[in-house]
Amino acid sequence: MIDLLLLGTGAMVPLPDRPLSSLLVRCGGSLTLFDCGEGTQVQMRKYHWGFRRLDVICLSHLHADHVAGLPGLLHTVANAGRTQPMHIYGPRGTRAVVEGLRTIAVWLPYTVEVHELEDGDRVEMFGGVRATVRDADHRIACLAWRLDLDRAPAFDPVRAETLCVPRAQWSVLQRGEPVRVDGQVVTPDQVRGEPQPGIACAYVTDTRPTETILDLVQGVELLVCEATYAHDDEEGDA
16 A cells, blocks of 8 residues: 655745645555655644654755755754655756755765666665656756555455365455464465555656646546646746
């Protein structure tokens, strides 16, 4: 299962009760953060999802309201005791921006591995999540993100009863581990039903609508989508 927490929805202007746009995703014990403007770590503290398990930071683009919180967050993750590598994904130019921001976050007890993505790239994330990016329509390089997670077939209690598996052992099979019944081994595959459809969500920000993005978000269960000054007559304000 995927848990999603909207840390902020304030577009480019943070307000006391509406921080900058950011999304935190939890899956399989791993955390992934989408965008990291100023104050992002303050919002993370409010909800107590932790910092040490933050494995991945995904950036939509490199404007300050989406990246300026990185140095402080990297220090906070270090103080939480993390030693495993941190992965940062973003559009072209991400490596230079992260290196620049790290001039005030030089020493960390973990490595920071930066990956620059192009339109159509796919990435295997932690917890079995697969990410796909497509180009968005912004003034600088910008990525729209889609996350997909496969779901295992549901546990079939009828099959378990037919195989005489005691109810006390059902949870073991549901965890994907075999059990022994009257000297015979029963595997999880023997008590699984029909395949279940996967689940998907998308994070799309700072873009005009495009057919490419429409195609990317087809079929998702949750779409987090934001844009400002999207109409032609507002181009000067943008």
